[in-house]
Each structure stands twice: as structure tokens, then as C-alpha cells.
Amino acid sequence: MSTSTSGNPNGAPVKVTVVGAGIVGSAIAYTLAKRGAAVTVVDRGTPGSGATSHSFAWINATAKQPVSYHNFNRRSLGMWDRFARGLDADVGLRWGGQLEWAATNEGAAELRSRAQQLQAWGYPCQVIDGPQLARLEPGLSPKQVIAAIYCELDGMVEPTLAAQACIRAAAKLGAAVKLETEVTGLSMAAGTVAGVIAGGEEIPADVVVLAGGVDNTQLAAMADVNVPQQDSPGVVIRTGPIAQPLFANVSVVYAPPLEPGRPEIHLRQCLDGTAMIGEGSQESLARDDTQGHAGELLARAAEYVPALRGASAVPVPVGYRPMPLDGFPVVGYSPKAPNVYLALTHSGVTLAPLMAQLATMEIVDGARVDLLADYRPNRFD
Ligand SMILES: Cc1cc2nc3c(=O)[nH]c(=O)nc-3n(C[C@H](O)[C@H](O)[C@H](O)COP(=O)(O)OP(=O)(O)OC[C@H]3O[C@@H](n4cnc5c(N)ncnc54)[C@H](O)[C@@H]3O)c2cc1C
Structure with missing residues (x-):
């Protein structure tokens, strides 16, 4: 069930642009749309065509250290059944x-x-x-x-099918989907990010989610945020x-x-x-x-x-692989660009349902989720 959101002072749904329709961005777009956010998702390709299409897609908490990261993965693993049930296709879970x-x-x-x-x-x-x-x-x-x-x-799951199904579900809930459209810049107003520039047009947003996988380093740099990755x-x-x-x-x-x-x-x-x-x-x-x-x-x-x-x-x-420099997820707002929300991780197939749920709580409810404390973007400042 959709819930109206209180992200804006006037009670209007919070307007969120999600950059990237891999498994991470698609899951976030879908979960945000379910909560009544006004979502636009933009990808320069098609859903799940990036790292997601190369993934071995083993859903696991087995190969994860230390225990806090193991538990983080385990929590997401435990969400996958319910998450997939909300989609309109057999996504191979x-x-x-x-x-x-x-x-x-x-x-x-x-x-x-x-x-x-x-x-x-x-x-x-x-x-x-x-x-x-x-x-x-x-x-x-x-x-x-x-x-x-x-x-x-x-x-295991078929992550490209899952990303496609998330985007279909988000669209059914009213999300605008712009595929084969590259984000080339961020628009600014009064010193904050006012939206994204994509395909030559400006898409205004209250919050911009960067889920561009390996390109998140470059996308975050547009907002002066440092998100280093390993090759x-x-x-x-x-x-x-x-x-x-x-x-x-x-x-x-x-x-x-x-x-x-x-x-x-x-x-x-x-x-x-x-x-x-x-x-x-x-x-x-x-x-x-x-x-x-x-x-x-x-x-x-x-x-x-x-x-x-x-x-x-x-x-x-x-x-x-999208791979933050220290190997751990980068999730949340950056203090340097307070309405830019980063969502970058390895093991994104395992972690997509959890990342989507937590990101939605932080964006729609204004929550600050303690579980994400170790994974905040400002550790690279
Ligand atoms: C070989 C390999 C094996 C893996 N095995 C596993 C595994 O077994 N289990 C597991 O959990 N994970 C695994 N992973 C990791 C997992 O696949 C990734 O963490 C996950 O797919 C990342 O998803 P994403 O949505 O962040 O990135 P992506 O799927 O790369 O999506 C990013 C999207 O952003 C779009 N984009 C980028 N820049 C722009 C722009 N400027 N404008 C518009 N759109 C843009 C791209 O087109 C792309 O569609 C593996 C990865 C690889 C490569």
C-alpha cells in the first residue's frame, strides 16, 4: 500500500530522481514508489544492463567478514523472498x-x-x-x-530480470522511467542540488539518489563528493x-x-x-x-x-564490480551535498532489498538508520 510522504514541508510527496537502474537503483526506485514518493529513474542503458548483468548473483552471507557485515548481508538475504513476491515475474530466486x-x-x-x-x-x-x-x-x-x-x-537470483521487474513495478506505481538517457550533470539552486541534467533536460528533484555503480565515483564528483573505488x-x-x-x-x-x-x-x-x-x-x-x-x-x-x-x-x-575502496557499502546522504543520497556496494545482488528498504526509510521518513553507521559516505572525506 502506498503511503503519502512527508518529505516536503507542504506535505507533497518527496520528489526523488534515482540515477541508475541496476539491481540497486531499481530496487530503491521500486521501494520508494511503493511508499508514495514521486520517483523518476534514469539510466543511460536499460535496467540491469551494467554490472548487474555480469553478476554471478549468489545471494549469501557466507563469504562476508566481519560479523557486522555478515549480519548486514544476512538480513538482506532474509528479505529476498518477500521482496521477490512483490514483483510480477519469476526472477529466478x-x-x-x-x-x-x-x-x-x-x-x-x-x-x-x-x-x-x-x-x-x-x-x-x-x-x-x-x-x-x-x-x-x-x-x-x-x-x-x-x-x-x-x-x-x-x-541465487536472475538479477537483470529482477531489475527489469522492479522498474516495471515502479512504473505501475507512477514512477517516470527514462532509459537510454545519460545523466551529464547536476543542476544547482541556492547552493544545493536541485535536480539532474539528463538527455539535455533538467529533472527537478528534492533528493537525488546516485546508484550508478562503477560510475558513482564520477557522478558523486559532480556534487563534490569523494567516493573512491577499486578497479x-x-x-x-x-x-x-x-x-x-x-x-x-x-x-x-x-x-x-x-x-x-x-x-x-x-x-x-x-x-x-x-x-x-x-x-x-x-x-x-x-x-x-x-x-x-x-x-x-x-x-x-x-x-x-x-x-x-x-x-x-x-x-x-x-x-x-562496483567496489568501494575499503570494500564496504557506501550508503546515505553526504554532508557535502545534503540532498544527494549515495547507494554503492559490492554484493549488490545480495544487498539490494535491504539497501532499498533502508534508503527509503531515510529518504521518505527522514530516519537515520544506525545499522548504516559504518557505511556512511563521509568516511572518505
Ligand atoms: C563478475 C561479477 C560477479 C559478481 N558476483 C556477485 C555475487 O555472486 N553476489 C552478489 O551479491 N553480487 C555479485 N556481484 C556484485 C553485484 O553484481 C553488484 O554489486 C551489483 O550488480 C551492483 O548493482 P548496481 O545497481 O549498483 O550497479 P550496475 O548494475 O552497474 O547499475 C548501474 C547503472 O547505472 C547506470 N549509469 C551509470 N552512469 C550513468 C549516467 N551518468 N547516467 C545514467 N545512467 C548511468 C548504468 O547504465 C547502470 O545500468 C558481482 C559482480 C560482478 C561484476
Whole structure:
């Protein structure tokens, strides 16, 4: 249900322009529109076509440190079901958990210690052995299993479908959507930001949300706000569609290197039957987007997942993760530009529902959410 907003002294709905229709900006636009804000969303491309389209899209709190950031991710993970239910499409949200195993004593020790840490934080993560792994995923051919872990809460989603569905839902609630329209500047009045300049026109706003992903550094600079980022290229390849389900229960699989010194691989099957395969961790830097590398990744994955044999390898160009300099989210108003709201994060697929909810509370209700204290933009001033 929409609620009228009190962001303006005259009681009119607060006028918000959201720059960026990736998973983060789309989720914010949708959540703001549900609360009755007068939303305009602007993207120079189409919804979910930026980093969101490159994402492995593992919804998790598993690979997140320290405990405060783990809990932040966990809270968002717990919101995804309800969030997706409000959308008009199957956005590929599936649970089932993450399975990972080690083929060396060193790798097994690392998995056991990770499981212990997650258990201490109250996150279900079991250490299992080879026969238990085989019962969980009978179609896998794991070769050697010294130890495995199973984190049952993790899931996956199709983030471009989710961004598209958010934008459709926002539009149905009255949001204006301007696609293939680039924001080239901010308009100023009396020393504050009065709106954005997009496609040659001025769009007036009470609040401007910057959710431009890797471009947020440049967008924030237009308001004199410093939001430094790391360069974080990543490669996740695709396969052609595979008719049968690759996994019986789990959504995301991490498999050990086939040879010492090589990175581990991770894979999942998407809603359309294709598989996604990456290597290393969610933060690993990778730039090889050639057909040869895609073929090699698929060949490695097929050693463990025989159902992949015969699939075609589809290379995907390098994707650039929005990655704040210290790796943590940047969320909230900047004291330097008090009506410019920043929304920049890695793990944005996991975090979109929570970021959208908290941003909406801060923009529409005027709340100041303590949970965001560690993630404020002014830490870079
Ligand atoms: C290889 C890879 C693997 C990943 N794996 C995971 C994972 O497993 N789990 C997870 O949770 N996260 C993962 N991530 C991270 C996650 O995908 C991102 O955090 C998330 O997609 C960021 O969404 P966003 O909306 O902030 O950015 P984007 O999707 O990049 O959206 C930003 C939008 O802003 C628009 N824009 C920029 N500048 C302008 C302008 N001047 N005018 C108009 N529009 C503009 C762009 O066109 C774009 O559509 C991964 C990312 C990558 C690249």
C-alpha cells in the first residue's frame, strides 16, 4: 500500500530522481514508489544492463567478514523472498544453499575453520564428508573429498530480470522511467542540488539518489563528493542451455582446483537452463574473456559436473564490480551535498532489498538508520 510522504514541508510527496537502474537503483526506485514518493529513474542503458548483468548473483552471507557485515548481508538475504513476491515475474530466486569441498588437507582445514566461524555467528554451515556430499548431490563427480561444507541458507537470483521487474513495478506505481538517457550533470539552486541534467533536460528533484555503480565515483564528483573505488574486473562465463537440472538440491557449487596452484571454480544453473561459471572468489580479479578461457573453464567444470559435457561455452565480456575502496557499502546522504543520497556496494545482488528498504526509510521518513553507521559516505572525506 502506498503511503503519502512527508518529505516536503507542504506535505507533497518527496520528489526523488534515482540515477541508475541496476539491481540497486531499481530496487530503491521500486521501494520508494511503493511508499508514495514521486520517483523518476534514469539510466543511460536499460535496467540491469551494467554490472548487474555480469553478476554471478549468489545471494549469501557466507563469504562476508566481519560479523557486522555478515549480519548486514544476512538480513538482506532474509528479505529476498518477500521482496521477490512483490514483483510480477519469476526472477529466478531459488534457495538450496552453497556446497563447497576441498581435495587437500590444507583446503579442508580452511573449510572447517570457516564453518566454525559461521556457526559461531549463528549461520547454519555443516561440515560434511564424501558420502554425505554424494547423497546431497548425486550427479556430481567430486573426485577426492577431504572435507566439504554445506551452507543451507544461500540462494541465487536472475538479477537483470529482477531489475527489469522492479522498474516495471515502479512504473505501475507512477514512477517516470527514462532509459537510454545519460545523466551529464547536476543542476544547482541556492547552493544545493536541485535536480539532474539528463538527455539535455533538467529533472527537478528534492533528493537525488546516485546508484550508478562503477560510475558513482564520477557522478558523486559532480556534487563534490569523494567516493573512491577499486578497479575490480571479473569474468563469469555462460554455457548454452542445458536441458536437465545440473543439481538436485543446492543452488551454488564451489569446486576445488583440479591442479595445485589453480583457482577453484564456482557454478550455478540459471533460470533459462544456461550455467554460469567463474573462478576464484567473489572478489577475484580476472580479465580473460576469450573464447579459449571460456572453453577451459567449462572443461574444468565438466570434470566435476558430467551433465555439462557437450555444452557450449559462451564467453562474456569482463564485468566491473562496483567496489568501494575499503570494500564496504557506501550508503546515505553526504554532508557535502545534503540532498544527494549515495547507494554503492559490492554484493549488490545480495544487498539490494535491504539497501532499498533502508534508503527509503531515510529518504521518505527522514530516519537515520544506525545499522548504516559504518557505511556512511563521509568516511572518505
Ligand atoms: C563478475 C561479477 C560477479 C559478481 N558476483 C556477485 C555475487 O555472486 N553476489 C552478489 O551479491 N553480487 C555479485 N556481484 C556484485 C553485484 O553484481 C553488484 O554489486 C551489483 O550488480 C551492483 O548493482 P548496481 O545497481 O549498483 O550497479 P550496475 O548494475 O552497474 O547499475 C548501474 C547503472 O547505472 C547506470 N549509469 C551509470 N552512469 C550513468 C549516467 N551518468 N547516467 C545514467 N545512467 C548511468 C548504468 O547504465 C547502470 O545500468 C558481482 C559482480 C560482478 C561484476
